[in-house]
Amino acid sequence: DTGVSQNPRHKITKRGQNVTFRCDPISEHNRLYWYRQTLGQGPEFLTYFQNEAQLEKSRLLSDRFSAERPKGSFSTLEIQRTEQGDSAMYLCASSSTGKLFFGSGTQLSVL
Amino acid sequence: AQRVTQPEKLLSVFKGAPVELKCNYSYSGSPELFWYVQYSRQRLQLLLRHISRESIKGFTADLNKGETSFHLKKPFAQEEDSAMYYCALKGAQKLVFGQGTRLTINP
Numbered sequence: 748d749t750g751v752s753q754n755p756r757h758k759i760t761k762r763g764q765n766v767t768f769r770c771d772p773i774s775e776h777n778r779l780y781w782y783r784q785t786l787g788q789g790p791e792f793l794t795y796f797q798n799e800a801q802l803e804k805s806r807l808l809s810d811r812f813s814a815e816r817p818k819g820s821f822s823t824l825e826i827q828r829t830e831q832g833d834s835a836m837y838l839c840a841s842s843s844t845g846k847l848f849f850g851s852g853t854q855l856s857v858l
Numbered sequence: 859a860q861r862v863t864q865p866e867k868l869l870s871v872f873k874g875a876p877v878e879l880k881c882n883y884s885y886s887g888s889p890e891l892f893w894y895v896q897y898s899r900q901r902l903q904l905l906l907r908h909i910s911r912e913s914i915k916g917f918t919a920d921l922n923k924g925e926t927s928f929h930l931k932k933p934f935a936q937e938e939d940s941a942m943y944y945c946a947l948k949g950a951q952k953l954v955f956g957q958g959t960r961l962t963i964n965p
Contacts, residue, residue, distance in 0.1 A: 750901075780953070787867070789944050789955035790902070803951050838902070845890065847953060849902040 749773065751850035753839050759856045760829055767825045768853045772841030779822050780847065781814055782838040790838055796822060829857045860885050860949045862956035870962045871935050879930040879959050881919075881945030890948040891921055891928040894955070897941045905930075905943070915939070935963045 752771040760766050772779050777798050782790035793812070794804045798819035811829075816822040826833055834857045840847040861884040871877055883889060893905040906914045908921040908928060919930045928945060940963045945956040 782955075787957070789862075789864075789957045792952045792954060795952055840902075845948065846904050846907070847894075851901055 751839055751841050751848050753837075753850035753853050755853055756851065757854045757856075759858065761858050762831060763828055765825065765827045766829055766855065767823055768837055768839075768855075770822045770824070770839030770841075770850060772821070772839070773843075773848055774820075776841035776843045776848070777819065778842040779816055780840040780842070781822070781824050782840065784836045784838055784852070785834075793824075793837075826855075829855075831857050833857050860947050860952075860954040862945050862947050862954055864943075864945055864956035864959050866959050867957065868960050868962070870964060872964050873937055874934050877930075877932045877935045877939065877961065877963075879943050879945075879961065881928045881930065881956060883926050883928065883945075883947045885926075885947055885949055887949060889921075891919070892946040892948065892953070893917070893919055893928075893930050894944045894946055895941050896944070902944070937963045937965060939963050 754769045779796045781793040784790045792805050794814050795802050796816040799816050811827045814824045836852045836854050838852045839850045863882045865880050891908040894902050895905040896902045917932045919928050921928050942958050942960050944958045946953050
């Protein structure tokens with residue numbers, strides 16, 4: 748499968764724990780996006796990379812969230828000291844022409 | 859600021875009937891509009907984009923800058939059109955999505 752790959756598919760954690768998600772974009776895509784989606788809502792923009800540079804980060808994103816894209820390839824999204832409100836589907840997408848290709852997402856449940 | 863509004867969370871029509879999913883946007887610059895679709899148990903995927911001016915699976919959408927709208931239309935709905943539809947607006951960098959409309963086609 749040459750599409751966008753996200754791991755893990757599901758993550759259950761206890762409140763206060765740290766979690767990290769990984770996204771492998773389509774190899775030739777220079778742009779990578781992270782979105783969060785909760786039930787009944789559309790995807791909410793979190794952050795955006797062009798190659799290894801993080802160009803924009805949502806003001807809604809607290810300091811507990813951090814994302815990296817070393818070497819402009821895969822990306823990781825870390826959430827520190829998770830809260831129940833962090834429970835959501837975390838989506839990754841990549842692009843080279845403006846058309847976004849999405850991964851299947853990581854479903855996070857914080858107990 | 860970029861904003862996308864989809865006023866209908868749910869839309870149900872009968873097979874063969876026309877479909878229109880509404881989308882309004884707010885953006886001070888020159889927008890690029892998209893419709894994304896998510897079928898059951900599948901990934902979110904692009905349906906169409908306004909700059910392509912194409913028809914995909916019988917769907918079309920026209921950008922109306924005067925009314926700041928980008929409604930999605932299909933003259934004759936099919937059962938396989940049942941899905942979540944998201945309108946999205948791309949400004950300078952990021953893509954902003956509406957809340958989505960769940961379209962159900964009844965047999």
